[in-house]
Amino acid sequence: MKLWGGRFESGASEVFERFSGSLDFDRRLIDADIRGSQAFARALERAGILSAAERDQIVITFDEIRAESGRPEFFAGATDEDVHTLVIRKLKEKAGPVADKIHTGRSRNEQVSLDTRMWLREECDRMRALLGGAMGALLDQAERYPDAVIPGYTHLRRAQAVLWPHYLLAYFEMFARDSDRFEEVRRRCDVLPLGSGALAGSGFPFDREAIAKDLGFGSITRNSMDVSGDRDFALDFLYVCTLTMIHLSRLAEDWILYSSEEFGWLELADGVTSGSSLMPQKKNPDSLELIRGKSGRVMGCLTSLLMTMKGLPMTYNRDMQEDKVPLFEAADQTAGSLEMARVVIESAKLNPDRPGAAAAESWVVATDLAEALARQGTPFHQAHQIVGRFVLESVRQQKRPSDWTAAEMHGFAPEFAASMAELLDPKKGMESRNIPGGTGPSAVRDALARAREILSRIPQ
Numbered sequence: 065m066k067l068w069g070g071r072f073e074s075g076a077s078e079v080f081e082r083f084s085g086s087l088d089f090d091r092r093l094i095d096a097d098i099r100g101s102q103a104f105a106r107a108l109e110r111a112g113i114l115s116a117a118e119r120d121q122i123v124i125t126f127d128e129i130r131a132e133s134g135r136p137e138f139f140a141g142a143t144d145e146d147v148h149t150l151v152i153r154k155l156k157e158k159a160g161p162v163a164d165k166i167h168t169g170r171s172r173n174e175q176v177s178l179d180t181r182m183w184l185r186e187e188c189d190r191m192r193a194l195l196g197g198a199m200g201a202l203l204d205q206a207e208r209y210p211d212a213v214i215p216g217y218t219h220l221r222r223a224q225a226v227l228w229p230h231y232l233l234a235y236f237e238m239f240a241r242d243s244d245r246f247e248e249v250r251r252r253c254d255v256l257p258l259g260s261g262a263l264a265g266s267g268f269p270f271d272r273e274a275i276a277k278d279l280g281f282g283s284i285t286r287n288s289m290d291v292s293g294d295r296d297f298a299l300d301f302l303y304v305c306t307l308t309m310i311h312l313s314r315l316a317e318d319w320i321l322y323s324s325e326e327f328g329w330l331e332l333a334d335g336v337t338s339g340s341s342l343m344p345q346k347k348n349p350d351s352l353e354l355i356r357g358k359s360g361r362v363m364g365c366l367t368s369l370l371m372t373m374k375g376l377p378m379t380y381n382r383d384m385q386e387d388k389v390p391l392f393e394a395a396d397q398t399a400g401s402l403e404m405a406r407v408v409i410e411s412a413k414l415n416p417d418r419p420g421a422a423a424a425e426s427w428v429v430a431t432d433l434a435e436a437l438a439r440q441g442t443p444f445h446q447a448h449q450i451v452g453r454f455v456l457e458s459v460r461q462q463k464r465p466s467d468w469t470a471a472e473m474h475g476f477a478p479e480f481a482a483s484m485a486e487l488l489d490p491k492k493g494m495e496s497r498n499i500p501g502g503t504g505p506s507a508v509r510d511a512l513a514r515a516r517e518i519l520s521r522i523p524q
């Protein structure tokens with residue numbers, strides 16, 4: 065059955081039917097479609113279109129359809145144009161002629177917007193819960209190695225020493241922002257479009273605030289034309305999925321490097337790695353590589369819908385049907401990647417001696433020395449020059465920081481006080497960085513406590 069057709073003398077061609085159908089992908093909106101239609105039936109009764117008995121018959125029948133929709137055979141053989149047409153056909157098969165009233169004063173344009181918004185609200189909640197899982201795993205990992213020292217990098221060159229928990233908290237902050245963004249996307253989705261009609265508003269006196277309350281929406285839309293042509297909320301969701309995947313991809317890249325033989329910092333669990341069909345010794349970080357690869361798919365979803373929406377005339381255009389595939393794809397890939405990342409983080413083991421040795425043998429202490437000179441009165445530019453020459457001389461002599469004595473340092477530059485020799489140990493220099501947000505031990509302890517508090521506010 066069609067929800068339209070009276071104006072046409074003949075039916076659609078078989079090619080057009082195949083080309084324009086969307087049931088194969090929009091079927092996953094069926095739960096939202098049914099709940100929205102039940103609320104609309106109650107609105108039709110309040111508007112005097114349905115009797116109480118008719119409303120009850122429709123609502124109860126929709127409950128039956130909803131229960132049946134979870135069975136594998138429910139969609140078998142269905143040739144309906146889309147999920148909305150399928151639901152109405154099922155309703156008519158079960159409830160009879162009263163089903164013809166359910167679409168009174170309602171357009172598929174607003175119905176699609178409603179279903180997508182309802183589905184996205186739940187997806188935002190799911191993403192936040194999955195982010196919370198990954199964030200909790202980061203904190204657990206941090207607390208397993210609270211004192212481990214690693215080199216921090218800029219330009220992929222050893223820069224300054226940081227605590228392992230401080231490094232992990234950097235990703236925690238990224239994911240916390242992602243969680244906040246999904247919460248904001250949910251708020252933007254939480255606006256009821258029903259009552260907007262196709263583009264000009266409904267000709268029936270629906271109580272839109274009552275419908276919003278019925279479906280748990282926080283407010284109603286303000287312009288019917290905007291509703292018909294709006295997919296900003298979908299783009300918002302895709303943007304946040306993209307950012308989340310970028311953050312996951314950066315973590316994956318780090319840990320692929322850190323678990324390699326060249327670094328040897330991390331051991332990835334057997335359960336998240338794979339071997340080689342030819343080389344018996346291999347233990348490949350496939351889980352992380354797949355996360356990194358899937359980030360490209362999600363970015364493509366955002367780009368796809370951006371290109372679809374650019375230049376569309378007001379209001380609804382059939383192009384907008386193409387929003388569903390990228391939305392579903394991005395949601396599935398982001399959710400799967402977050403779940404995979406949590407398992408990788410939970411099961412990874414740090415070998416603290418390796419990054420600790422990397423920090424100790426390199427010149428990550430150089431800034432600590434320059435700042436110590438500045439604190440005792442040497443202008444920082446001069447301090448920078450002194451330490452730069454000191455590092456250069458060390459490289460020439462192939463000396464590590466620990467190879468210098470206080471007397472030798474003073475002999476090289478009289479500005480070096482004897483007490484500064486202790487800063488050749490990376491752990492000592494970190495103690496000066498207890499400013500909030502820094503890698504000093506007490507600052508990191510405070511940050512971990514705050515992170516646990518932040519995590520407690522994310523719904524799981």
